[in-house]
Amino acid sequence: MGKLKIGVIGAGSISQYHLGGYAAHQDTEIYAVCDLNQERAEQKAKEFGASKVFTDYHELLALPEIDAVSICTWNNSHAEISIAALEAGKHVLVEKPLCKTVDDALRVEEAVRKSGKILQVGFVRRYAENTQILKKFIDASDLGEIYYAKASCLRRLGNPGGWFADVERSGGGPLIDLGVHVIDICWYLMGKPKVVSVTGNTYNRLGNRSNVEHLSFYQAADYDSSKNSVEDMANALIRFENGASLMVDVSFTLHAKQDELSVKLYGDKGGAELEPELSIVTEKHNTILNFEPQIDNSTFNFIGAFNNEVATFAESILGTKTTLSPVEDGVEMMKILCAIYESAETGKEITFK
């Protein structure tokens, strides 16, 4: 069998890491690139040796020789392009979040079921080396039962502008963009317990603070600060059927002294911090021990995690691996994220049956 032929749809910032992952994998060939912006698509195709360039993803999907696609577009097109790709018989790696609404998530799940193809959601933190190391300790019961987790992803200045700040195209602000990563990684490491209730708050008090000078921050490929219809900050408390709970806070901007990224898990036999640096806490012979694993990447390694995510996708198609982030996990995450927004809007706790 020849190499898997890959199409990449959306050629902005994150596509670079998908393309890099496919370029590094022995069983994949980057065949086509598509972006609404032709110049951008051409530039990526040239850099990675793709022979075909499109501005309309339907044309890319019509190529029978393409086996699989990466979808790296704005969030509002993830569901539509995923369904079209599955119906065209392609395997799909779709960036997070899976989509914008629970209804769309269920439609994508149904399309996966009907097509029999693989859909992997881009929960890239699951594929990071520090996550996989911690997972081994958790699977061996070294932390016991995890009953509490806490995650923060706070940017003091970092509304990326453009489509990220347009609720129609993004579905929301830091909660759907950053919260999706940290909520998912906690939920995954907690053993994916069933969610029973969610309570959350969102704030839109500071705007995008495009007035701030002398401090640089991440910006979308088409940065534009004139529109901002998303929250600046969100927090939530999520309860699970097994009694465990997860507390999270995220921001695009906040009067914080510094940025913060932390992911912490607490069990009845031990605890762990995944970010900012992997460490494991336990008790032995009446003494508390903090372990510092001696590893190359004790924090999230961007390129390594993306290469591993892409490799797992390709090898799942080839049948030698199983994806770590199937469509049903994307659906669960949409239920949680949408419930947080609903709770914030109504001022009430949202419960699930």
Ligand SMILES: NC(=O)c1ccc[n+]([C@@H]2O[C@H](COP(=O)([O-])OP(=O)(O)OC[C@H]3O[C@@H](n4cnc5c(N)ncnc54)[C@H](O)[C@@H]3O)[C@@H](O)[C@H]2O)c1
């Ligand atoms: N996994 C991660 O850590 C991570 C990090 C950043 C972004 N993302 C996700 O990746 C996706 C893209 O984000 P980005 O930072 O690359 O944004 P970006 O603005 O840099 O690039 C998005 C590109 O998609 C193109 N596009 C939009 N709709 C399209 C369509 N229908 N057909 C073809 N092209 C289309 C745009 O023209 C643009 O070039 C988002 O879903 C985002 O949430 C994930």
